[in-house]
Amino acid sequence: MSAQDRNLFIKGDLYFDGKNLASAPDAPQPQVQAFYTLLQEPQSMNSWHTSANTVTHTFQTEAGFTSAVKMAVERIKAEEMEKVVLSRNSREPLPENFSPVAAFRAMAAAYPRAFVSLVSVPGVGTWMGASPEILVSINEQQVFHTVALAGTQTAVENMADAIWRQKEIEEQAMVERYILSCFKKLRLREYTEVGPRTIVAGNLMHLRTDFKVNLREVHFPTLGTDMLELLHPTSAVCGLPKEPALAFILAHEGYNRSYYSGFLGPVNGTGGSHLYVNLRCMQLLRHDAILYAGAGVTEGSDPQKEWQETQHKMQTMGKILSDF
Ligand SMILES: C=C(O[C@@H]1C=C(C(=O)O)C=C[C@H]1O)C(=O)O
Numbered sequence: 001m002s003a004q005d006r007n008l009f010i011k012g013d014l015y016f017d018g019k020n021l022a023s024a025p026d027a028p029q030p031q032v033q034a035f036y037t038l039l040q041e042p043q044s045m046n047s048w049h050t051s052a053n054t055v056t057h058t059f060q061t062e063a064g065f066t067s068a069v070k071m072a073v074e075r076i077k078a079e080e081m082e083k084v085v086l087s088r089n090s091r092e093p094l095p096e097n098f099s100p101v102a103a104f105r106a107m108a109a110a111y112p113r114a115f116v117s118l119v120s121v122p123g124v125g126t127w128m129g130a131s132p133e134i135l136v137s138i139n140e141q142q143v144f145h146t147v148a149l150a151g152t153q154t155a156v157e158n159m160a161d162a163i164w165r166q167k168e169i170e171e172q173a174m175v176e177r178y179i180l181s182c183f184k185k186l187r188l189r190e191y192t193e194v195g196p197r198t199i200v201a202g203n204l205m206h207l208r209t210d211f212k213v214n215l216r217e218v219h220f221p222t223l224g225t226d227m228l229e230l231l232h233p234t235s236a237v238c239g240l241p242k243e244p245a246l247a248f249i250l251a252h253e254g255y256n257r258s259y260y261s262g263f264l265g266p267v268n269g270t271g272g273s274h275l276y277v278n279l280r281c282m283q284l285l286r287h288d289a290i291l292y293a294g295a296g297v298t299e300g301s302d303p304q305k306e307w308q309e310t311q312h313k314m315q316t317m318g319k320i321l322s323d324f
Contacts, residue, residue, distance in 0.1 A: 008121060008124065009267075010119075010121070012024060012266070012269065013026075013027035013028065013031070013032065014027060014032065014035065015269065015270070017270075017271075038101060039101060042099035042100070042101035042102045043099060043100075043101070044097075044098065044099055045094060045098065045100070045126075045284060045285075045286050045287070046286070048100055048120050048126045048284065049120045049121060049122050049123070049124065049125055049126055050125050050126065050284065050285050050286050051123075051124060051125030051283070051285070058254065058255045058256075059088070059089060059090060059091060059255070060088040060089070060253075060254055060255060062307055064254060065086065065088050065303075065306075065307055065310070066303035066304060066306070066307055067303075068086055068252045068253065068254070069086055069295075069297050069301060069303035069306045069307075070303050071252060072084045072086060072248060072252070072297045072301070073297060073299065073301050073303075075244075075248060076297070076298060076299045077299060080244055081239060081240065081241060081244040081245050081248065082174060082239070082240045082241070082298070083171065083174055083235060083239045083240045083245065083296055083297065083298050084238075084239035084244075084245040084248050084249065084296075084297050085235075085236065085237050085238055085239055085245070085249070085261075085294045085295065085296050085297065086249065086252070086253060086294055086295060086297055086306070087237075087253060087257060087260065087261065087292060087293060087294025087295075087310065088253075088255065088292075088293065088294070088310055089255060089260070089290050089291060089292045090290070090291050090314060091288050091289070091290055091291075092282075092288065092289045092290075092291060092318065092321055093287065093288055093289075094284070094285075094287055094288055094289055094321070095321060095322075095324035096324075097324055098321070098324055100118055100120070100126060100128065100284060101118075102324075103118075103128060103320050103321075103324075104116065104118040104128060106320050106323060107128065107129075107130050107320055110130075110202070110319065110320065111130040111201075111202055111316070113132070113199075113200075113201070114130035114131055114132050114201065114202070114280070115130070115131045115132075115134075115265065115274070115276040116128075116129070116130045117129055117130075117131070117264060117265075117276075117281075119264065125283060125284070125285075126283070126284040127259055127278070127281055127282070127283050127284070128281065128282060128284065128317075129278060129279065129280050129281025129282065129317065130202065130280050130281075130316055130317075131276040131277055131278060131279045131280055131281070132149065132199070132201035132202075132206065132279065132280065133147065133149045133236060133276060133277040133279055134146060134147050134274070134275070134276055134277075135228065135231060135232065135234065135263045135265075135275045135276060135277050136224055136227050136228045136231065136273075136275050137265075137272065137273060137274040137275065138215065138223075138224050138272045138273050139271065139272040139274075140270070140271055140272050141214075141216070142214065142215040142216045142272075143212055143213070143214055143215065144212060144213040144214075144215055144223050144224060144227070145210065145211070145212050146179060146211050146227060146231065147208050147209065147210055147211065148172060148175035148176040148178075148179050148195075148196070148208065148209040148211070148236075149172075149175070149199075149206050149207070149208045149236055150168070150171045150172040150174070150175045150206065150207060150235075150236050150296055151164060151168030151169065151171050151172045151196075151206055151207040151296075152168070152204055152205070152206055152295070152296075152309050152312070152313070153168070153204065153205055154203060154204060154205070154312060155200050155202075155203055155204055155205045156205070159198050159200060159205070162198040162205055164198075164207060166300070167298060167300040167301070168207060169196075169207070170298065170300075171296050171298050172196055172206075172207040172208075172209070173196075174235060174240055174298075175209075175234070175235045175236055176193075176196070176209050178234070178235045178240060179209075179211055179231070182227060182230040182231060183211075185230065186220075186223070186226055186227070186230075188213065188218070188220060188223070190213065190214075190217070190218045191211055191212065191213045192210075192211070192212045192213075193209060193210070193211055194209065194210045194212075195207070195208055195209030195210055196208060196209045197209075201280070201316070202280065202315070202316040202319070203312060203315050203316065203319070204312055204313065204316075224273060228263075228275065232263060233246070233261060234277065236277065236296070237261035237277060237279070237294060238261075239296075239297075257292070258283065259278055259281075259283070260278055260279075260281060260283075260292035261277065261278060261279065261292075261294065262277075262278045263275045263276060263277055263278060264276060264278050279293075279313075280293070280313060280316035280317060281317065282317040282321075289317070289321060291314040291317050291318060292314075293309075293310040293311075293313035293314045294310060294313075295307075295309040295310050295313075
């Protein structure tokens with residue numbers, strides 16, 4: 001992330017509860033009307049915000065990515081770190097008749113369990129994605145929730161048939177241990193832990209452990225913000241320990257992640273606050289989309305397989321583009 005990719009807090013003018021759109025009392029009416037028109041007549045990219053820094057995008061080659069993975073495995077074997085998540089981006093031309101609103105509808109239909117988003121901000125640009133990963137959430141019943149999500153393989157027809165290799169089991173357990181160490185740091189002892197279970201995310205499966213805290217029973221008003229601070233960037237997008245993994249990413253990834261692997265979601269709404277990791281996402285330019293994906297590298301990583309894993313992850317957005 002660079003200085004220009006700052007945190008943005010966008011005030012809600014319209015609220016959607018899954019059925020109806022409601023307008024906030026102070027919502028600016030001309031903009032609200034323009035938004036309703038946009039929903040009825042999906043527009044091409046010309047009427048959406050695109051970022052000013054389009055010429056600075058760099059794209060890593062397969063050779064560049066796999067050599068970075070090789071180097072990471074050596075550093076892990078030398079015990080400089082346990083895990084590092086290396087990512088890359090890729091440019092895809094936008095289909096002739098592409099429209100962000102139609103793409104959003106397609107995402108919502110294709111990925112009903114994901115957090116689907118379409119965000120367009122002047123001077124920043126337009127991003128969309130279907131994230132499978134909660135970072136921190138507190139629902140209307142005051143239940144805090146976070147997950148340890150890691151390990152990836154292509155989805156099998158019957159989830160009960162999923163078999164996980166030791167590499168993925170260990171990789172996910174590392175994320176679990178990290179969350180537990182955060183709880184320990186905060187001296188939080190009352191939580192529930194369920195998993196790891198196999199979950200499906202688009203064309204892929206992951207291992208997920210759910211951690212929950214009932215804030216009506218446990219007095220911890222700052223748990224959400226404290227955990228957000230400790231978790232981000234999580235070991236699912238950065239690595240373990242955090243500092244050497246982050247230094248390795250900055251030195252060897254070779255491109256700017258921008259808002260990929262950051263977090264987004266509604267905050268302090270009637271349904272609570274739900275922040276998701278910005279994964280399985282793409283940035284929309286006038287004529288192209290930039291897709292982003294990463295893979296967790298551990299001692300047992302095979303560089304070629306990690307490259308393929310990023311390709312599979314990019315398919316979440318790739319499929320939305322190719323279905324136009
Ligand atoms: C880094 C990504 O995904 C994360 C990394 C995973 C892994 O390494 O197996 C699995 C799920 C996500 O936590 C991504 O989608 O780009």
